[in-house]
Amino acid sequence: MSPNGEVVLDRSEMKRTLTWFKIDVRAYTMIGALLSIWILFSLLHERFLSATNLSNLFLQMSATAILAIGMVLVIVAGHIDLSVGSLVGFTGGAAAMLNVWYDWSTVPVVLVTIALGAAIGFVQGWIIAYRAVPAFIVTLGGMLMFRGLLFGTSGSVTIAPLSPSLKSLGQAYIADTIGWIFGIAALIFAAYLVLRRRAARARYGFDVEPMSISILRMVLMGMFILGFVYLMNSYKGIPVPFIMVVVLAFVFTFIARNTTFGRQIYAIGGNPEAARLSGINIKRRVLTVFVLCNTLAAVAALVLTARLNAATMSSGQNAELDAIAACVIGGTSLMGGSGTIVGAIIGALVMASLDNGMSLMNMESFWQYIVKGAILILAVYVDIYSRQRKKVA
């Protein structure tokens, strides 16, 4: 009977190992979906998975990903922001005007643009939180106003070209050696986090995962990080905007998961009444969320304007919809209360992959709209369907 016994033992051992990895089925379905899109496109077009194209892909997804990071917070808090697309256009236009027309250098342009985004977020957030005007209306109004402001201030002309240093925000690549240094630094940082977590859990007397699993975890992360650096270096290096995405994603994941502010945002979205009765200042939190979201929109505007090396009248158009779609594909609930930043970034990658793959195949642009729309509906349909199944089970 020992063979049988052994099998059972192995299974329970494996199960325990798996629980240490906190298998989140939803996260893995998203990654699975992304990979299947990639495999599909690589079968349809041999260059899709080339280093050149992947580098382009990461460059293209950066602006949407930065918008989606801010949008996750807004949607988790139970609101929506339709203005970020026009805000990208307006703040990007402002940056280009200061840089091209008034010869401002890069640092003040960046600072003023970001401050402009924050100020607009403050005004929108104040009307929403303290004057109780629905976010849908306020940001719909904002969407029209900011586009109008862009036309009015720029005289409806394309503003180009930017100064080289500002341009580099969206177009530069990190030199190979620096890329490797970044990669190794990220690896050391990740390993430090894993070990620190172990130590902290041990200090509190909780179960600590076996060292073998910690090492496996670090090795996997290392392979992923160094593999990515190698891949990017085999073209021109890691794109600067993508570094920004990674840093922002890390910072905002920390805010969402590890700060009282982040926790309260999830509570407000999950049950505003319970949050209010627990003494949470809902108005102030919602205001802050909009400030953060619109500040990130200004960052996205800098990245996009720099990448295009021009502020155009249509820049950022429909970007709010891409950002919302990225959140939703990434598992953020429009009802509020749940969603992750990593999910939204994977969602942004899905959207960008569809765009990129279809243009690579020279499909007409109308197809891109149709396919992206259908994927959005499909993603939410699958999500709702699987949740219902779970409820029944």
Add this chain to the structure above:
Amino acid sequence: MTAALEMRNITKEFPGVKALNDVSIVVKKGEVHALCGENGAGKSTLMKVLSGLYPSGTYDGQILINGEEKHFHTIKEAEEAGISIIYQELALAKDLSVGENLFLGKEPARFGIINWEHVYKESEKWLKEVGLNVSPEQVTGILGIGKQQQVEIAKALSKNASILILDEPTAALTEQEVDILLGILREFKNRGVTCIYISHKLNEVFEIADSITILRDGRTVGTYPAAEITENRVISLMVGRELTERFPRIDVSPGEVVMKVKDYTVMNPDVPGKKVIDNVSFEVRKGEILGIAGLMGAGRTELVMSLFGSYEGQSRGTVEIDDKPVKIKNTEQAIKAGLALVSEDRKKFGLVLGMDIKSNVTMASLKAVSSGGVINHNQEITSGNEYIRSLKIKANSVETITGTLSGGNQQKVVLGKWLMTTPKILILDEPTRGIDVGAKFEIYNIMNELIQRGVAVIMISSELPELLGMSHRIMVISEGRKTAEFTAEQATQELIMTAATGGKEK
């Protein structure tokens, strides 16, 4: 003469609870038949069975209308048989006109095009029937609650209702409006409309009813002609259960006064000029349980919500905590002042159901598990585990999502949240509603531990045995006023119910 309505041996079970147990009632044609009972006696459930809200087949027993057995599967079928219910919460579309409301769902139309002349002409007729002198083109929402109720009655009549059921119709009405309503009902009686009248207010019941059926704990106690029974007798039949349950009350010698509320008045935010709490004064001492008794809608929840800074209506009066006057405008200030409120609806007000136990427990005291705004997750898990252990919460881990817990365990998570704020005064609003006996007992024990530690507990409860069994003092609220206060030794079910139904003290 056949009865207008007969319900025979109705039994309705919910998982774990028998809401109705072999209930029978006979309503004669053209009478006003009052249905009396405590909160949770089964009145509303019985009416939901009658109105088809609980479809035929989900309960046992028979319903006979004019001697003919009926099986209602939908509300519409019950309406077609002439049954119309008017709920306490009026079901009118406030932005539509009175006429549109009257004909909602049965608009006279040809090819989908509504004949508005017909709507408004007919509406006028029905409004006249209920003595309401407003234009049918008036927007409904700007009418007072009393007039809106008359619109509801007109709507019921226009559906050819032969049996009109009014569920707590006077709860939100001013005295004048009550008089008008009772006048209309008397008029109906003369015209032979049968009426079932559910009310806590026994003076109204005796003013209008011909017969009274009393329910208690899901059973029929009996039906009596109103002329042959007294208010006191009705009360003792309503509460006349034996106190068999045992409560773990401990007798402590209460300490100094922690909270003193004086001349406290709370306005109804929806009905201008109406008070939900009228000039109430009371005090709570360290280490005692103050029970608050009262019937549904008496204003008990509004009182504590307002004290906690979370009620919309304006308030007047003074509140002192530890002899210092406090002004509490929001929950943040309330928590700082040492108050905690376990609200009556834990799903709506207590928990974020999609979050795990630890996040819910620490929600009101995140500062205690964080530094510089950064949460220490391990500290948080430790705190969560502490409450899981001390409150005996049954769950796999602190990371179990609260939505998947049983009612009793959910309630303990809410309790844990408030205990973590280390309150001086803990307010419990219906703390054991909808939870099983074992969990109830555990919650009583937790209350005892708290008062031994010197916490003052205020407990609102609709269950008289629980109030009598656990409280050291009991205050009774009736229609927003404090009508009595008893010590644990003085209080009886009859005395409390008399005070709660607005009866005079004898």
